[in-house]
Each structure stands twice: as C-alpha cells, then as structure tokens.
Amino acid sequence: MxxxxxxxxxxxxxxxxxxxxxxxxxxxxxxxxxxxxxxxxxxxxxxxxxxxxxxxxxxxxxxxxxxxxxxxxxxxxxxxxRPNIKHGDISIEEEQIILQLHEQWGNKWARIARSLPGRTDNEIKNYWRTHLRRKIMQAREQENLQCKREDGKQDFLFQKVDFDVQTYEADEHKPVDDTSGTSNTSLDALGFSSSAVTNSPYEVQFFDWDYNCTESCISYTSGNSDDNDVWEWSDSIWDMN
DNA sequence: AACTAGTACAACCGCATCGGT
DNA sequence: GACCGATGCGGTTGTACTAGT
Missing domain, CATH: 1.10.10.60 (Homeodomain-like)
Structure with missing residues (x-):
C-alpha cells in the first residue's frame, strides 16, 4: 500500500x-x-x-x-x-468515564463521545471493543471462579451467570436507565466504583459540562458559530491541570 | 527468518432521523 | 403530508502492526 x-x-x-x-x-x-x-x-x-x-x-x-x-x-x-481531536492513549479517567456511561447508556457511542471532549464515537467504540469489553469479561469470569471456589455447595446458583461472549454481546446492548437501584457490575468487577468516578476532580467538572451539553443535543459537528463555544468549554476542561 | 494468530484502529455500510421544499 | 437529500449513528470489515512459536 x-x-x-x-x-x-x-x-x-x-x-x-x-x-x-x-x-x-x-x-x-x-x-x-x-x-x-x-x-x-x-x-x-x-x-x-x-x-x-x-x-x-x-x-x-x-x-x-x-x-x-x-x-x-x-x-x-x-x-x-477536525481540530481539537485528541489522538493518543485513553487515560484511566477517560476509561472510567466510558465504563460508567456505557453502564448507564449502553452502546450510545455518540452520546458517550459528547461527554469526552476531543474523543470521537468511533474511537470510543473501538476502545470499548478492543480493551474494555475483554477486561470486563475477564474480570467477571474471575469473579465467577472466585464465587464458585468460596461456596462450592451453591454452584447451582451461578449456573445462570456463567459467562461467555454471546451472552455478553447480548447484555451490552441493554442500557441501564435507572441507575438508582442497580449495581455497576462492570465497574465493580474492574474495581471502579461509580463514586470513585464521580469523586474525581476531573469528573466533577466533566459532569457539569455534560449536564449543560448532552441533553440540549449540542453537537460539535454542527457548522454554526456556537461550535467555538463548545470547544472553548472543552478546552477549559482539558486545561484544568 | 518465516509463519500465524491476535490486536488496534481507520474506514465503510446500512439504516434512522432531520430538515427543506 | 410526501418526497428527497443531508446528516448522524452503530455495527462491521479490512488491513497494518505485534507478539508468539
């Protein structure tokens, strides 16, 4: 080539x-x-x-x-x-955000991307498929094994949650709308609690930004002059250190 | 060194939705 | 309201690269 x-x-x-x-x-x-x-x-x-x-x-x-x-x-x-595209490795914090938002919204990559300035839906989607999905699967498998070891007598209880790619593929399309009564299984399995994510100083700003942007359907691809405002916002977020 | 399998990621495809006429 | 082109989105594919044998 x-x-x-x-x-x-x-x-x-x-x-x-x-x-x-x-x-x-x-x-x-x-x-x-x-x-x-x-x-x-x-x-x-x-x-x-x-x-x-x-x-x-x-x-x-x-x-x-x-x-x-x-x-x-x-x-x-x-x-x-596009200007302001962030090339390069996804940071731990970004990873945590992706995990949490995916837990919450499912495969809504564009929506998740809007919450990560400089990252594209494609990039997040690829990152999820190549890194995070496997991590979660491994973590869950390990969790499963540990449970089985801890209580061999109750093995039958875990037959339903024996994990394979197929069941996970099906699972990942189901967003969790109501987060109040749900556990963050994937996050927990990886050792990320949702509180850890929201307690990050980075994340506090991020959620403020997200609150303003996401639901009002602001898109950084739109051609109007407001775009600059969005990017100025995002710059201020990323410049926080 | 050569081959193979797995990984990473850019790009494509098809469908849904939006907006103008 | 119907039509049509533009745009957005998510799933999938193609290919370069890397690690293992």
Missing amino acids: PHCSSYKKAGTIPMFSTAIMVYKAVMQGEKLRKGPWYEEEDKQLITFVTILGDRKWDYLARVSGIKRCGKSCRLRWLNYL
Missing part, C-alpha cells in the same frame, strides 16, 4: 514519490475512491472545509475535486482531521 496518513502505526518509511504517482493516477479516474486517505486528500479536505464549512458534504466533495463521496469526507473530518 502506498503511504497513507491514516495508519499512524505504520513503521515503514513512506515512499512519497510512488504515493504521488499512484495518487495522481487515481485522481485522473472518475470513480470515487475508497479506503485509506492520502496526505494530499487530507490537505485538500482541510482546505475546503476551512473555506466552505463542515456541512454540505456532497457539495464539498464535488467542488473540492476529492474523488470521495461526501459521507466519506465527513467521516474523515470528524474522526481524524
């Missing part, structure tokens, strides 16, 4: 000349491109979003000359090129 800015882990030295040749050849064709984005495409997209704003993606894709559909441009912008 020619050089592609998408794969940040790529360890090989990009072959720019080859990439440009391939890129130009591709650009000459009329068919819409798919797959990883080239650096040139990124630059082009940034330029045109700056000029036209982050709306009307089909129009933007047409006039920019990028051989991509509007949808693809939008996704690339939102998940990678």
Whole structure:
C-alpha cells in the first residue's frame, strides 16, 4: 500500500514519490475512491472545509475535486482531521468515564463521545471493543471462579451467570436507565466504583459540562458559530491541570 | 527468518432521523 | 403530508502492526 496518513502505526518509511504517482493516477479516474486517505486528500479536505464549512458534504466533495463521496469526507473530518481531536492513549479517567456511561447508556457511542471532549464515537467504540469489553469479561469470569471456589455447595446458583461472549454481546446492548437501584457490575468487577468516578476532580467538572451539553443535543459537528463555544468549554476542561 | 494468530484502529455500510421544499 | 437529500449513528470489515512459536 502506498503511504497513507491514516495508519499512524505504520513503521515503514513512506515512499512519497510512488504515493504521488499512484495518487495522481487515481485522481485522473472518475470513480470515487475508497479506503485509506492520502496526505494530499487530507490537505485538500482541510482546505475546503476551512473555506466552505463542515456541512454540505456532497457539495464539498464535488467542488473540492476529492474523488470521495461526501459521507466519506465527513467521516474523515470528524474522526481524524477536525481540530481539537485528541489522538493518543485513553487515560484511566477517560476509561472510567466510558465504563460508567456505557453502564448507564449502553452502546450510545455518540452520546458517550459528547461527554469526552476531543474523543470521537468511533474511537470510543473501538476502545470499548478492543480493551474494555475483554477486561470486563475477564474480570467477571474471575469473579465467577472466585464465587464458585468460596461456596462450592451453591454452584447451582451461578449456573445462570456463567459467562461467555454471546451472552455478553447480548447484555451490552441493554442500557441501564435507572441507575438508582442497580449495581455497576462492570465497574465493580474492574474495581471502579461509580463514586470513585464521580469523586474525581476531573469528573466533577466533566459532569457539569455534560449536564449543560448532552441533553440540549449540542453537537460539535454542527457548522454554526456556537461550535467555538463548545470547544472553548472543552478546552477549559482539558486545561484544568 | 518465516509463519500465524491476535490486536488496534481507520474506514465503510446500512439504516434512522432531520430538515427543506 | 410526501418526497428527497443531508446528516448522524452503530455495527462491521479490512488491513497494518505485534507478539508468539
């Protein structure tokens, strides 16, 4: 594959000349491109979003000359090129927030992402699938084993909660709406109590912010001038240390 | 060194919803 | 109210990378 800015882990030295040749050849064709984005495409997209704003993606894709559909441009912008995107490892605090909000809302990735400034729904979704889900499964299995060891006589009690991927896949789509009478099973299993999450100084500010933003459906993807306010908010949150 | 399985993550796809006409 | 294009969202796939053998 020619050089592609998408794969940040790529360890090989990009072959720019080859990439440009391939890129130009591709650009000459009329068919819409798919797959990883080239650096040139990124630059082009940034330029045109700056000029036209982050709306009307089909129009933007047409006039920019990028051989991509509007949808693809939008996704690339939102998940990678947008300013204030936080690339890099998810912090422990962010992880705790994700766990808690997932416990509360289920697979509402966009909603969860709105509560984590700079993180995208895609990133959170991927992080959940690759890191947290496995952690929780392992923790639960361990919990199960421990319970069985502690009281072998009552093994039958645990037959229902024997855990496998299938049952967990089904479980994870069920949000817990009323948190008052429920235990945070996943959080507890990982040693994160919800109080630990809400007691974090970081988290206190976060919930204030979330309260203001989430239910009023503020979206950082919208093209109006209020966006800047949202990002100023988020900046102040992340600058707290 | 070569192969394989597992992991991480960007990007795609299909469906739902929204907003303008 | 119906239609249609744009946008948002969640699930899934494709592929580079990494660790183990």
